[in-house]
Amino acid sequence: MAEILASLLEVAEKAANIARVCRAEEALFRLLVEEKTGDDKNKKFLSDFKTLADVLIQEAIKHYVGKKFPGLAGHIYGEESNKFTNSLGETVYIEVRATPADTAELLTLVLDGNHQAARLLAEAVHSDSGLAPDPRLKDIAVKLEPEDLGVWVDPIDSTNQYIEGASDDKGRGGVFEHGLQCVTVLVGAYGRHDGLPIMGVVNQPFVRRDPQTGRWSGKGFWGLCYDGVRVSSIQGPPHSVDLSVVMSGSEGEHVRLAMGKLCGGDSERVRLVAGAGYKALCVAEGFVSAYVCTKPKTTYAWDSCAPHAVLRSLGGGVANLRRCMASYRQGVTERGEEGKEPPQLVYHQPFPNGKGAEMWANMDGFVAYRSPAVLQAALLALAECERT
Numbered sequence: 001m002a003e004i005l006a007s008l009l010e011v012a013e014k015a016a017n018i019a020r021v022c023r024a025e026e027a028l029f030r031l032l033v034e035e036k037t038g039d040d041k042n043k044k045f046l047s048d049f050k051t052l053a054d055v056l057i058q059e060a061i062k063h064y065v066g067k068k069f070p071g072l073a074g075h076i077y078g079e080e081s082n083k084f085t086n087s088l089g090e091t092v093y094i095e096v097r098a099t100p101a102d103t104a105e106l107l108t109l110v111l112d113g114n115h116q117a118a119r120l121l122a123e124a125v126h127s128d129s130g131l132a133p134d135p136r137l138k139d140i141a142v143k144l145e146p147e148d149l150g151v152w153v154d155p156i157d158s159t160n161q162y163i164e165g166a167s168d169d170k171g172r173g174g175v176f177e178h179g180l181q182c183v184t185v186l187v188g189a190y191g192r193h194d195g196l197p198i199m200g201v202v203n204q205p206f207v208r209r210d211p212q213t214g215r216w217s218g219k220g221f222w223g224l225c226y227d228g229v230r231v232s233s234i235q236g237p238p239h240s241v242d243l244s245v246v247m248s249g250s251e252g253e254h255v256r257l258a259m260g261k262l263c264g265g266d267s268e269r270v271r272l273v274a275g276a277g278y279k280a281l282c283v284a285e286g287f288v289s290a291y292v293c294t295k296p297k298t299t300y301a302w303d304s305c306a307p308h309a310v311l312r313s314l315g316g317g318v319a320n321l322r323r324c325m326a327s328y329r330q331g332v333t334e335r336g337e338e339g340k341e342p343p344q345l346v347y348h349q350p351f352p353n354g355k356g357a358e359m360w361a362n363m364d365g366f367v368a369y370r371s372p373a374v375l376q377a378a379l380l381a382l383a384e385c386e387r388t
């Protein structure tokens with residue numbers, strides 16, 4: 001089991017390296033940020049390049065994890081499809097090939113013959129992640145086979161912030177509302193049998209920028225929760241005892257009001273923050289108490305699985321909002337059912353009536369929390385606002 005987690009950490013770091021290379025190398029950066037102007041062909045090519053960075057990262061993760069653990073191959077899912085149509089109308093399937101030269105040759109087909117960009121990307125995919133092994137993994141003695149697991153990957157979460165690439169937000173209380181810090185690579189493994197998240201890696205590729213070199217460095221977080229064992233890279237209690245909440249700017253006024261009340265009427269403690277993975281990470285790191293998402297079809301299994309595992313490793317979770325509220329209406333006590341974990345999001349079954357990505361949307365909404373008491377307080381606040 002520890003080997004699987006080590007491998008997820010390794011591929012997430014490789015993914016972060018690819019994400020950084022696309023911004024650091026002039027030939028790739030130009031493709032990434034170029035304005036969507038010009039003719040339709042140009043427009044399509046540029047939007048494809050943005051998707052290409054995502055797809056390539058996802059395929060790299062599938063390739064390396066699947067090669068190391070054949071029992072997992074075929075059970076690694078992600079946001080992106082690897083099928084491309086290039087400007088000549090040819091269909092190209094992006095994959096990692098045996099050598100950097102072979103991968104570069106394939107990438108050239110979707111990069112309109114841009115050999116330099118293809119070579120740089122292929123090098124990033126094939127090179128070592130450079131990640132030092134985490135000694136804490138050695139002590140994890142949990143018995144689980146690759147055949148027991150499925151994996152959800154979001155190769156780049158917060159794509160908008162990644163493309164815009166702003167780094168002007170100074171952050172407050174450890175939380176950045178927008179900018180490159182909100183970008184994460186998310187790799188989460190769940191139980192094939194019950195769909196509960198078991199281990200997850202959240203890699204933040206852009207944490208600090210060296211003022212001298214302009215180079216970014218990042219940070220990887222992980223957590224594991226299975227069969228009574230909880231281990232996490234995150235140590236120590238949350239940073240503040242005051243309740244605070246992060247949510248998407250797309251949440252409605254009534255949710256904002258309810259969360260404002262929960263936070264003692266202090267609007268400074270209700271933050272609108274970019275990136276589903278990053279918001280959940282802010283909870284896991286203990287910078288805020290909860291992440292509330294009430295809107296269906298805004299986040300997906302690949303957004304929540306990895307941070308969910310990290311939160312569970314810390315004694316928290318990502319509760320299914322609709323099911324929690326239903327329990328409330330049926331009169332379950334305000335503290336929840338004694339000794340029982342509140343209903344969690346699960347990752348093994350598609351939404352029955354959904355089509356395409358919708359099948360994996362978090363349709364019921366959720367509350368991500370570290371402390372079960374915070375979850376109960378958030379549910380109470382939402383229930384009260386429903387009544388008024």
Ligand code: 2IP
Pocket residue numbers: 154156157158159160247248249250273274275276277298299300303
């Ligand atoms: C997005 C991304 C957005 C988020 C949205 C996700 O994933 O995390 O930031 O919206 O829910 O699906 P918001 O920031 O309003 O929460 P991606 O960038 O992978 O499309």
Ligand code: CA
Pocket residue numbers: 154156157158276302303
């Ligand atoms: Ca996402």
Ligand code: CA
Pocket residue numbers: 054079154155156157158159
């Ligand atoms: Ca994404």
